[in-house]
Amino acid sequence: MSDWTKNLPETAAAYLEGRKLDEVECIISDLPGIARGKAVPASKFAKQDQFFLPDSIFYQTITGDWGEAAGDEGFIEKDMILKPDMTTATAAPWTGDWTLQVIHDAYDRKDQPVMFSPRNVLKHVVQQYRDRGLEPVVAPEMEFFLVARNIDPAIAIKPMMGRSGRPAAARQAYSMTAVDEFGPVIDDIYDFAEAQGFEIDGITQEGGAGQLEINLQHGDPVKLADEVFFFKRLIREAALRHDCFATFMAKPIEQEPGSAMHIHHSILDIETGQNIFSGPQGGETDAFFHYIAGLQNHLPSAIAVLAPYVNSYRRYVKDHAAPINLEWARDNRTTGIRIPLSDPNARRVENRLAGMDCNPYLGIAASLACGLLGLIEEERPDKQFKGDAYDGEEDIPRTLGEALNVFEEATDLHEILHPEFARVYAIVKRAEYEEFLQVISPWEREHLLLNV
Known part of the structure; x- marks a missing residue:
């Protein structure tokens, strides 16, 4: 196992005991509460401490259309920086291989929380x-x-x-x-x-x-x-x-x-x-x-x-x-x-x-x-x-x-x-x-x- 897996929450570590981790789902909640993100091979996750998604995921309606909420910069779909909260790492036990899910938090380019990300809203309150x-x-x-x-x-x-x-x-x-x-x-x-x-x-x-x-x-x-x-x-x-x-x-x-x-x-x-x-x-x-x-x-x-x-x-x-x-x-x-x-x-x-x-x-x-x-x-x-x-x-x-x-x-x-x-x-x-x-x-x- 690579080093990062040694600090997993107890239940995630127990789920992987004696098994080889195949994939990590890097996820974040959008406004409706749908899990958005990327699934990456475990070997790639071990090498990254962040990944990127466009801020437009928070401008989508439940139908997949868009609200005009991008602000003064316009709808340029700039990237947010998504960082994992490893305390949330947990199994995805319904998958066909050995997979973990990890919730991420959204930050802007100045390393400030993106304040229309739902998890950041709750943290703020x-x-x-x-x-x-x-x-x-x-x-x-x-x-x-x-x-x-x-x-x-x-x-x-x-x-x-x-x-x-x-x-x-x-x-x-x-x-x-x-x-x-x-x-x-x-x-x-x-x-x-x-x-x-x-x-x-x-x-x-x-x-x-x-x-x-x-x-x-x-x-x-x-x-x-x-x-x-x-x-x-x-x-x-x-x-x-x-x-x-x-x-x-x-x-x-x-x-x-x-x-x-x-x-x-x-x-x-x-x-x-x-x-x-x-x-x-x-x-x-x-x-x-x-x-x-x-x-x-x-x-x-x-x-x-x-x-x-x-x-x-x-x-x-x-x-x-x-x-x-x-x-x-x-x-x-x-x-x-x-x-x-x-x-x-x-x-x-x-x-x-x-x-x-x-x-x-x-x-x-x-x-x-x-x-x-x-x-x-x-x-x-x-x-x-x-x-x-x-x-x-x-x-x-x-x-x-x-x-x-x-x-x-x-x-x-x-x-x-x-x-x-x-x-x-x-x-x-x-x-x-x-x-x-x-x-x-x-x-x-x-x-x-x-x-x-």
Whole structure:
């Protein structure tokens, strides 16, 4: 083995023990969260400490078109310098040879972080907490559907066939029998996760047909975002082994619940290691209420990041397991902001607005940014909501266009995320929205063609 392999993370080293490494996938997340990069022979990776990709990968829409976000230099596709973070080195256990994946960070020619790279955005937000003596801790929950193969976009998505030979059933939340239907896929998910060194806190059946949830252990925001980024890929690969698709669309199937990426937040005082949401006697602190207020006041501006596609807004439907407002309450899953049951040391605030279709780096960054603004502004939240929050008023944007309007005006949020990111993101998402508006839907053809 060459020298660089001696300093691999423990699980990556264990994966390669007694084997010859063939290839290294050098990857970075683009704005949608797609892994971009290069696959290189292991011998070549051993000789390089960086590689290059054009900055235009961050100007692409989900369709592959481009937003005019290149700035004053124009669209010249200048190279970024991508440097490996070897702490992220992990197996790609579904490949036919022995392959590692390594996440890279993007820098410009002056060795400064490229601030519209999603991982750099999250690092920037986390550093602002640390500059204030605080350490943010998050725990994401990942919801997704296992569906039948769908190769024709004109055909509606259908649940996958389970072991029984019957389509996955809906409204079977927490059913172990339903989980058993997907046993072979779940077994591969566990095996891939173990090979990559990821600790799954649990897998449960959710309310949708073929909908599952994976919970991850709480920890460092960047590390957890890396894991979600990796997990999306490994879950897709596990599904393909069993003749089905895994989808992270916010709302893939009509009349079924959508898929969220709930984000739990707690904040530690770096000096004492104590959770700032709990006082010496275990009571709720001013910081706890300020954080909730920050989410209430600023999440509307961040919805365009947490719900990044036109499909995302189909999830916010009354009585379909997704919030329709920013009420907060203790142990109440109908509110947008939930305080789970916990002991004082684990007191946390759960943001239930983020969709599973969001980029994990950007979704976590935006959520943390809203909470940080709350700590800075020191305002109080609205009164705790009592009862079913679906009986309350809707107060979040309902379309991507509306959400982008609010995001583009949110200069206080831009300062936390970074103004350059906000500029590029708004341009790219606006271009993507314009692309969508050019598409005529089946609903329009059915109801308007001969009737208006």
